[in-house]
Amino acid sequence: MSTVAVEVVYRGIFQKTLARNIVRSIVFAARKEGKYGTAFGRYGDSPERNGIPAKQFAIVADDAEELEENLAVYEAQEVDVTINVDDTMCKGIESWAWYGLQPINALTKPGGTLIVTSRQETDALIEDIHRKDEPYNLSVLTSVPSFSGLWVYKDDHTDVRILGALAKVCPQLVSLESMVEAIQDQGWDDLKVRSAERAYERAGLRPVEPGEGNDETPFTFDLPGWTTMEEGLVIRGIEQGGGFRGAEGGYQPVRNSVFKKYSTRSMRPIVNFETCIKCTLCWLQCPDTCFDVTPDGLYDANLESCCGCGVCEAVCPVPECVTMINEAEFNDNASQYEAWQQNPEGYKQWMASLIEGEKKVERTHGFHHVGGYDEQLAAAGED
Amino acid sequence: MTTTIEDQMFMTESEELISGSEAVAIACALADVDVITAYPIRPYDTVMQYVSKLKADGAFDCDFIVAESEHSQFEIVKHASSVGARTFCGSSGVGWFYAFEAIAVTAGLRLPVVAMVGNRALDDPGAFGVEHNDAMAVRDLGWMLYWVATAQEALDMALMAWKIAEDSRAFLPFALSCDGSFLTHSQAIVNVPTQEQVRRFLPDYDRGRLQLHPDNPITVAPQVNEDWLMEIRRQSDEAMHRTPAVIKEVYEEFKQVFGRGDPSPFLEEYMTDDDPDIILMGMGTLSLPVRVAIRRMREQGKKVGFVRLKFFRPFATEEVQEALGNCKAVAVVDRDYSFGSPSFGGVLFNEVRSALYPLEKRPHVVNFIAGLGGREVRVRDVEEMVEITQKAIDTGKIDRECNWIGVRE
Ligand code: SF4
């Protein structure tokens, strides 16, 4: 008797088809070996919204009855493998389906494996990932995050590369041969088979020790009971805001303390406070009321509430005054305004290095310009 | 909201010859309802006619909105109720069904809308006559559901409906079911109380902390996942649990102020004091032919009684057990159908039978489907029901649990 559970953590809409391809292929491959399986998306995640972390699962068992045992709980309480298809979610995920911030490895069982697609160094990722009390393994698949829309699928081979790596790091699930057969069965071409085989060859494991990693305590929320909830489907409004950081001047709205949204973000705005002309547009247009107004009339994006939509960058009339940067470059949600005040020169250099480096994002949802697909495909081929 | 009342209206108690619909309209004026919505469908439309006339005559002031459909009609009162307005609305048959989305959420949001359902057969075929299936459709949703028998009762119960629904222990909508034609279009002598009496009885609607208002910023009706819904349903369940106590209180107060009413707000019992062998049970205007038939059968020495169920929701389980527990057989008359239900019986039948199940000594329960689509239930139909029920007592077994009466073969 053995059951293997795999979860795919993905960004809603942008990576839904990718996640679906992965979990379905796992079950197809298992069938090649006479095993039984199921693939499903977590219902509470739907209707999905752009970028919001979501999950799909594949459960594979030796026989139908054993599978049924595992389906008696709707969602696996622990999984053998967690697959994270966007490394920025290593910082933790907040979803429509649960409350609070869930570590990316929350369900990864002791001795299990976390596969992450990333261009970051393994150690940089471990800094982001919350620590666990039990050991597990990290396997990094070098890759840019694969984003597309719901109806278009960016076939950059991320799906099959993950399947190849999976066969290597979790041999008790299915063999590479079965994975290859499942890939061929779905009508995918030989290039994809080769991508899977190459990922299999390259996949490695980095053991992560107990206690290694991010020591932040993720924020949580306790669900009230029916006797303590407000009746009539009523939710109290939150308090109005006040001055910036409690000061007289400026303005800072009170924000929801239990639903923060920042894990939806795969890129974040950085603001050049020296070129800002205080036009108010970013503050007005931000869909999440993220901007705190400083006493001197500048706008500081509150990064606990920013979902990374990029509207502020789009509306800002000053070139490179607001710039969206790959979220992977950051390790906290600290105030940019405060950093700038403390060390204006240092802030400027830091900002310039982010904008000029490769960090100014190609991490977009879909493609910014015509031809972007071909460019990315070519880049993926070289890899 | 303030009301200017024409000098002459409702200053003194009076006797009027009015229909059940007119009685409900007068109750709207007496209760000083703030928002009334309307959309014509027979037989409910008689109420909107009387309401608009009363408003035009200056009997009371309200926002009277003729909506473009039943759905909007119920949406409007739902919202008005959430900002603290006393509301009235109504419909019939498939019109009521067209409003169903709004009707369902009104209960979910715990809004004390009072609605009159002029009971009418569901289309198709198009038919104006009474069947109870229209109003019955809300039985599981958290609406209180009352069946009226007389025009006087329509007026009295409407006044009580606001007081019960708007009690913060309940905060649940209230549907007043009135049989099409027999009640909505038949006139009877009704005692109309004074505005002053009604004011003493009926306080203003106070939505309290749940009121949607700029000074009380709240969000109403969020989207939730499975991790909230059971708690929300359990709250509605608890509110419904609290309604019998509220109903009893209000009923007693009403009797004190207006000097009329039955011993129980839930049941009306007729000739049941001597523990009759057979008790007929039904709702609404059916009581008229049944009472006449019982008097005749009593003359022939048959021990028969009648229990009229007034509140279908909340269902007064204990009162029903007490009222029916000592007879040998119960004949439940349904002016509704529930195709494919247990024993292929009516809705009321299955509810009554289930309420009696925990009793140690259970009477036979026989079902009769009668009077559908407004067909008359004649005295001899009632006699036939009693004969069939008597046979169950005599033989100790029920031949057929559900019997259609007065249907051409
Ligand atoms: S990216 Fe800009 S506009 Fe979008 S949520 Fe963040 S701060 Fe607001």
Ligand code: SF4
């Ligand atoms: S949109 Fe740009 S220039 Fe205008 S206030 Fe915001 S940061 Fe400053």
